[in-house]
Amino acid sequence: MSNIETGATGAARAEFAGVTLHLLRRYAASVPTAQRNDVDNAVWKALDRVPDAKRVAERLVQATDKLADEKKRARFGGTYAFKPASTTVPRRELEAIAGRLGTTSATTAPAAPSAAPPHTYELQFSHMICDDESNPEPLGRDEPYTVFSMITQRQADEGEPARSLRTPVYKANDGDRNPATGSQKLRLFGPSGAAAISSDVLLTATHFEHDLGDLAEIVADIGEILTTVAALAESIGLPVVAVVAGALSSIAAFVASIGADDPVGEPQALVLTQALADSKTQNSALVTLPAMKFDGGNENGIYRVFLTLRRAS
Structure with a gap:
């Protein structure tokens, strides 16, 4: 990844x-x-x-x-x-x-040929940490949540839609971890069980402070935006990762325009490949990935979101 x-x-x-x-x-x-x-x-x-x-x-x-x-x-x-x-x-x-979007730094090199069956993986949302709640703080705790949308290259090639889901809406003050202990274990890749990463996975994450927004609509909106971007890439023969900057800018632009719940910082993305997952789990079957940071400043708060990658076989 x-x-x-x-x-x-x-x-x-x-x-x-x-x-x-x-x-x-x-x-x-x-x-x-x-x-x-x-x-x-x-x-x-x-x-x-x-x-x-x-x-x-x-x-x-x-x-x-x-x-x-x-x-x-x-x-x-x-x-x-x-x-x-x-x-x-x-x-x-x-x-x-x-x-004009330029190139990305993501690596999507294929795994080296092997006679052994490929390892299978699960990618999960684990937890988030509130580094700084939104101002003015005396008005009460933040209500943060993150929306994830993901699509594989195979799905994009075949015209299938992105899959979107969200974390629970939490309550958070400065320094709070949600959930307080352990992992939320919200499955992102491998929703029905661990699977080999036979096609590169693009995942986007958009962080919000809940206000008056319709949660189901926001999840559907982001999924439809990523589906459209993936279809645009497919129509001109590009891999989805080649237009990730366009995907993130499209999500950010629409989210700001809808104005239902406040976005915190900018949308983030990561790419998950079989080769990179194999490399990351060489020493441990369960790894916590580097935090995705959402910096909304004093007004909207600062959060870190953590995902875990588990090699199941």
Whole structure:
């Protein structure tokens, strides 16, 4: 697994988020089949497998349409975010936009050939630590939670949707660990049991302070955004990890636009591969991965989220 760093500029990220918004706009508008291109077809194939996908797309688009132009341009760029649903996104233009995201530091090298069966793994959310609760602190404890969304390369290639879920909503003061002891054991990879990592896994994590947001809607929103981004990558023959900067910027832009629960810091991502998992568990079958840090400053708090990787066989 690898925490992901990219060299993408803010403008390139916003531009990609704008394309994500535009494709969701076209899907919400039910653009006729005859007016769709290959990029649309990849998005339709994936989103048609998501329950209530059109309703979710409509909600996301409506939230962005309420933004002032200045905010919309800052989050989604100045091009596709302002185009009507009738406008297609040509493949070559999408390739150029994705290319401006730059490269990532994630390693996805295949495992060395082996006659032995591959090891099987589970990736779980273990716990979170509140390093600094949001201000003003006298108003009560924070109510933090994290939403995870993940998709494998195989799923992206086959037009399958991302899977999303969240942690419990906790109560937290400065220094609190949730759960207080042990692990929450929320399964991320290997939801039905340990499995070999036969296809690279991209996982995103978005941290929130619960306020008035509908938790189920927020989980569905983030899953639909990642599904759309993965479909965009597939439509131009790129692995999902190649557009991870676009995925994170798209999630961040939509989350800020919905404005239901307060996002804490920026969304994070990691890539899990068989080779890297084998390497990490050479000395111990159970390892705690480096913390994912969500820094919302004094206003929204600072949290660390911990995942564990277990080699089952």
